[in-house]
Amino acid sequence: MSKMMTYGEAIREAMSIRMREDPTVVLFGEDVGAFGGCFGVSAGMFDEFGPERVRDTPISEGAIIGCAVGSAATGLRPIAELMFNDFLTVGMDQLVNQAAKMRFMFGGKISMPMVVRLPAGAGTGGAAQHCQSLEAWLTHVPGLKVVYPSNAQDALGLMLTSIDDDNPVMFFENKCLYATKSEVTSFDPIPLGKGRIALEGEDLTIVTYGRQVYTALNAAKELAADGIKAEVIDIRSLFPLDKDIIRESLEKTNKVIIITEETKRGGYGGEISATIGEEMFDLLDAPIARIGSLDTPVPFAPNLEQYYMPNERDIVVAAKKMF
Amino acid sequence: MSISKEQMRDIYTRMCRIRAFETAAKDLFAEGKIYGFAHLYLGEEAIAPAVCECLRDDDFITSTHRGHGHIIAKDGDLNLMMAELFGRYTGYCKGKGGSMHIADRTKGILGANGIVGAGHCISCGAGLSIKIRGTDQVCVCFFGDGSTNQGTFHESLNMASIWKLPIVFVCENNHYGISMSQDRHQAIKDIADRGAAYNVPGVAVDGNDPVAVFEAAEEAVARARAGKGPTLIECKTYRQRGHFEGDPATYKPKEEQAAWMAKDPMPRFEKYLEENGVMTAEEIKAVKDGVAKQIEEAIAFADAQPYAPEESAVVDVYSDINAEVRER
Numbered sequence: 262m263s264k265m266m267t268y269g270e271a272i273r274e275a276m277s278i279r280m281r282e283d284p285t286v287v288l289f290g291e292d293v294g295a296f297g298g299c300f301g302v303s304a305g306m307f308d309e310f311g312p313e314r315v316r317d318t319p320i321s322e323g324a325i326i327g328c329a330v331g332s333a334a335t336g337l338r339p340i341a342e343l344m345f346n347d348f349l350t351v352g353m354d355q356l357v358n359q360a361a362k363m364r365f366m367f368g369g370k371i372s373m374p375m376v377v378r379l380p381a382g383a384g385t386g387g388a389a390q391h392c393q394s395l396e397a398w399l400t401h402v403p404g405l406k407v408v409y410p411s412n413a414q415d416a417l418g419l420m421l422t423s424i425d426d427d428n429p430v431m432f433f434e435n436k437c438l439y440a441t442k443s444e445v446t447s448f449d450p451i452p453l454g455k456g457r458i459a460l461e462g463e464d465l466t467i468v469t470y471g472r473q474v475y476t477a478l479n480a481a482k483e484l485a486a487d488g489i490k491a492e493v494i495d496i497r498s499l500f501p502l503d504k505d506i507i508r509e510s511l512e513k514t515n516k517v518i519i520i521t522e523e524t525k526r527g528g529y530g531g532e533i534s535a536t537i538g539e540e541m542f543d544l545l546d547a548p549i550a551r552i553g554s555l556d557t558p559v560p561f562a563p564n565l566e567q568y569y570m571p572n573e574r575d576i577v578v579a580a581k582k583m584f
Numbered sequence: 585m586s587i588s589k590e591q592m593r594d595i596y597t598r599m600c601r602i603r604a605f606e607t608a609a610k611d612l613f614a615e616g617k618i619y620g621f622a623h624l625y626l627g628e629e630a631i632a633p634a635v636c637e638c639l640r641d642d643d644f645i646t647s648t649h650r651g652h653g654h655i656i657a658k659d660g661d662l663n664l665m666m667a668e669l670f671g672r673y674t675g676y677c678k679g680k681g682g683s684m685h686i687a688d689r690t691k692g693i694l695g696a697n698g699i700v701g702a703g704h705c706i707s708c709g710a711g712l713s714i715k716i717r718g719t720d721q722v723c724v725c726f727f728g729d730g731s732t733n734q735g736t737f738h739e740s741l742n743m744a745s746i747w748k749l750p751i752v753f754v755c756e757n758n759h760y761g762i763s764m765s766q767d768r769h770q771a772i773k774d775i776a777d778r779g780a781a782y783n784v785p786g787v788a789v790d791g792n793d794p795v796a797v798f799e800a801a802e803e804a805v806a807r808a809r810a811g812k813g814p815t816l817i818e819c820k821t822y823r824q825r826g827h828f829e830g831d832p833a834t835y836k837p838k839e840e841q842a843a844w845m846a847k848d849p850m851p852r853f854e855k856y857l858e859e860n861g862v863m864t865a866e867e868i869k870a871v872k873d874g875v876a877k878q879i880e881e882a883i884a885f886a887d888a889q890p891y892a893p894e895e896s897a898v899v900d901v902y903s904d905i906n907a908e909v910r911e912r
């Protein structure tokens with residue numbers, strides 16, 4: 262069966278599929294109930310599953326993530342939504358010191374099957390406290406898995422897998438992608454740690470995820486006009502990371518650009534870059550190029566916000582330096 | 585009654601300024617002239633002007649995502665505010681902050697805030713600084729009902745209490761945190777009751793009555809200035825609009841909305857002013873006309889301001905280090 266779906270609908274569909282099958286799957290967060298979530302992702306789920314399983318919380322991010330931890334430890338498979346990934350700051354202890362560490366600290370005797378949904382990214386005028394991309398904070402924490410889909414099919418399949426996973430999975434959602442439609446042909450889980458070739462090419466590899474997949478695809482179009490065939494790899498999950506797909510691509514292209522929307526310093530793009538440098542150096546015949554947002558908070562004014570974020574030009578310029 | 589006629593006129597003028605500013609902001613947002621978020625103070629105008637009437641220029645306030653009213657009440661500059669909402673370089677924050685982050689250190693405005701519950705803690709810091717620097721300043725912390733479910737609210741009340749910090753905690757209980765009505769997000773009616781847990785005096789007042797708010801604030805500010813510690817004032821009010829512009833607020837019962845519209849602080853205070861011989865209908869009209877002109881000027885000012893040059897994004901991250909510019 263093939264169906265056009267928005268990214269937001271695909272996330273909703275995956276949550277609903279699992280909630281229909283498994284009474285231990287629950288969703289909670291601020292305004293996720295009858296209001297349907299700040300971005301409408303859970304619209305209608307309150308009507309289908311009721312207030313017990315689609316639960317509005319007070320504004321208490323520490324307790325929201327804590328409820329995920331405690332309920333995951335005692336037999337539920339919770340999905341907790343933070344309205345914006347920026348509010349991780351408020352719930353960070355429960356996530357970093359509790360969720361991520363319990364299995365290990367307790368000698369493997371506890372499971373932590375929880376998902377935290379994290380709307381992220383700039384482009385909406387939300388400014389410095391509502392538009393960050395904080396995925397690298399979480400990839401830095403052993404014990405957390407980190408997922409970041411770029412389209413409806415991946416959002417659906419990765420959400421199914423995230424719910425099924427017995428570990429805390431941090432599920433990043435890009436706010437600017439919610440309304441974008443794409444084709445969904447499979448309702449099966451997509452394994453974590455498996456990247457996807459978004460575009461095949463043989464001259465240059467662009468490694469990315471989330472919304473920047475589209476920046477990369479647009480740049481690839483421009484580059485194609487100049488005879489440079491770029492391959493775009495959407496890693497889909499940051500940890501576990503599909504190193505093989507990157508290696509196989511580099512075996513063809515020997516050149517790599519990494520583009521992520523996070524501020525560049527200390528970003529996950531740096532981890533990808535270091536991994537390539539350490540493990541695939543022999544395959545490279547040009548220095549690795551890494552593109553991110555400016556190392557500043559996200560500015561409010563639309564023109565500054567655009568300047569802050571990476572774009573197609575940045576990729577094209579970096580690519581041209583390689584040839 | 586301790587409030588003077590002059591103070592009532594001043595409060596009313598500020599209330600009018602806020603009503604006019606927010607009404608304009610609503611329209612400008614609908615026209616697409618204001619980008620991002622707009623959380624409006626419409627319906628809550630009686631609170632900040634009455635509280636700030638008790639403050640001096642060198643006193644501090646912390647604010648929230650719904651900050652325009654607080655900033656105007658503390659004498660924020662309308663032109664610079666509007667220019668910031670327009671994202672212009674000459675706005676309050678050089679276009680970097682927008683509606684949710686307007687600040688004016690020279691007027692003691694420690695910033696609107698996009699993080700619910702952040703201001704409570706910042707006010708403790710301002711209070712501590714006042715104490716250690718040995719001045720008799722006061723900090724007013726404005727916040728919503730929804731934010732009183734954050735740990736930060738409780739941590740701050742406790743800390744302010746044990747250290748006797750000169751803070752007035754002003755809760756604007758508009759009965760909603762986005763779609764969550766107060767009776768769904770907490771099991772108490774009077775947030776003022778939460779003061780008791782920390783030995784902080786708590787009073788609940790009609791937040792649509794500026795005289796009632798003023799009287800509670802005057803006492804609390806005097807107490808804080810005298811070094812006797814914090815007070816929690818709960819002002820019961822109503823958010824007349826959706827949570828932000830664009831929210832149709834279908835979760836608000838029609839009868840509830842209508843009942844609160846009937847208690848709109850603007851016509852109510854106008855009636856009071858006239859009946860008590862504070863202002864005549866003509867004087868009230870003159871204030872409204874004057875304010876309308878100020879807002880028109882602010883819009884014209886904002887519209888004429890330049891956008892920030894792109895490279896300006898890299899400054900002000902630190903006092904001494906700029907981020908790298910992009911080569912594009």
Ligand SMILES: Cc1ncc(C[n+]2csc(CCOP(=O)(O)OP(=O)(O)O)c2C)c(N)n1
Nearest residue numbers: 348650698699700728729730731760761762
């Ligand atoms: C830490 C944090 N959590 C959630 C939000 C999203 N949010 C913004 S305003 C708001 C509701 C706040 O309610 P209240 O404190 O009553 O203030 P009001 O909007 O009613 O003035 C929420 C949940 C946020 N900005 N920060």
Ligand SMILES: [Mg+2]
Nearest residue numbers: 728729760761
């Ligand atoms: Mg409220």
